[in-house]
Amino acid sequence: MTTSVPTGPIPSASYPPPPRQTANPAPLRSVNSLRRTSSIDVAWPDGVDGQRLFVGRARDYLTGPDGTGRSLAMGEFSLRMTEDKTITQIAADPAPASIGALVGARAGGHLRMTLREIMPELIAQADPLYLVLxxxxxxxxxxxFAWGQWFPERMEILRQRLGGGNEDNPVLAQRANVCWGLQEGNSGVTGDAALDKVADADAGQLRNPADPEGWHEFLEHEGPGFRRARRIDVTRDGNLIHIASAFQDSARLREGGRVAIHEYNLGATVDAETLEVLSLDPEARILPFRECPGAVHNVARLVGRNLGQVREDVLEMLRGPEGCTHLNDALRALADVPRLVEELRQPA
Structure with a gap:
């Protein structure tokens, strides 16, 4: 990265407005490339107060020298979850033998530890199913977040709970220092940020009309919906691995289309022999608060580290207010790139 790290604190009010410009649609696939796409779609088939439906899908797609491609691997799960994030039922395809052990688990920080304990083979194989889990x-x-986009009255309830500008509000206090953008004193913690302006960016279309095979199929449903989507493009040029990835959180709008709340692009180069990270270039495209984009500066700490260890390095070096949780997840997903490079050797 060429961006310099700030040498001292910058007053929150002096930041420019947060970025609000999508990079969608996805670029056309390159020849001799491997593209991993993943998505988790969330719906409320039993109403907004009922259990949520989560459908996760991931796919590895190889594009050969003539531009034609084929799917190499896929993974999918479907589960139901209560309001307190408890998984009540789950099915997967292909289904690991231990998938049923996730029933009763809660989707929080400890879930990743549970996944490592009961499905280590998915991590070792860089299985696409693991990425969405x-x-x-x-x-x-x-x-x-999708509720407030489909039911504006729920956003008003949230605004009343947060009590705009009241720094003693306990709901706001719980958010302090959970990430870079929500550091103590920042607008997302003090209530200075207008919640109705947090998400006003057009999410665009993930799928490029000129490249319909560039993404897997998404869940189609009626009513409110949320989607987390990732794309990782991998190519190799001699001893260099080139990575171009993208991440977006978005929600459906009642009037049609989608609005995004988080979006990053991330470029990287890696030594193909040693897996040393040679460069990282994060780009904030859509973020909720004016302080959020500053999180990209600390990503430089990972340059020189081994890509195969990026999951652990991110958790150690970019924890809490040192990083952005969404950018951290985009970085952690790159741990599977060495396996994707191996798949590049397969004939198209």
Missing amino acids: DDLSGTALVSS
């Missing part, structure tokens, strides 16, 4: 906790946390 690993993403479940973050999706469960953010997906309630």
Whole structure:
């Protein structure tokens, strides 16, 4: 990265407005490339007060030298979850033998530990199913954002709960220092940020009309809905691995289309032999609060580290207010890239 790290604190009010410009649609697939796409769609088939339906899908797609492609691997799960994030039922395809052990677990920080304990083979194989299971906790946390987009009256209730500008509000206090953008004193913690302006960016279309095979199929349903989507493009040029990835959280609008609350692009180069991270270039495209984009600066700490250890490094080096949880997840997802490079060697 070439961006310099700030040398001292910057007053929150002096920040420019947060970014509000999508990079969608996805670029056309390159020849001799491997694209991993993943999504978790959330719906409320029993009404907004009923259990949520989560459908996660991931796919590895190989594009050969002539531009034609084929699917190499896929993974999918469907589950139901209560308001307190308890998983009540789950099915997967292909289904690991231990998938049923997730019933009764809660989608929070400990879920990733549970996944490591009961499904280590998915991590070792860089299975696409693991990526969407690993993403479940973050999706469960953010997906309630969809309510306020489909039911504006619920956003008004939230505004009243947060008590705008009241720094003694206990709901706001719980958010302090959970991430870079919500550090103590920032607008998202003090209530200075207008909640009705937090999400006003057009999410665009993930699928490029000129490349319909560039994404897997998404869940189609009626009513409110949330989607977390990822794309990781991998190519190799001699001894260099090139990575171009994207991440977005979005919600359906009653009047049609989608609105996004989080979106990052992330580019990287890696030494193909040693897996040393040579460069990282994060780009904040859509974020809720004016302080949020500053999180990209600390990503430089990962340059020089081993890509295979990025999951552990992110949790150690970019924890809490040192990083953005959404950008951290985009970085952690790159741990599977060494396996994707191996898949590149397969004939198209």
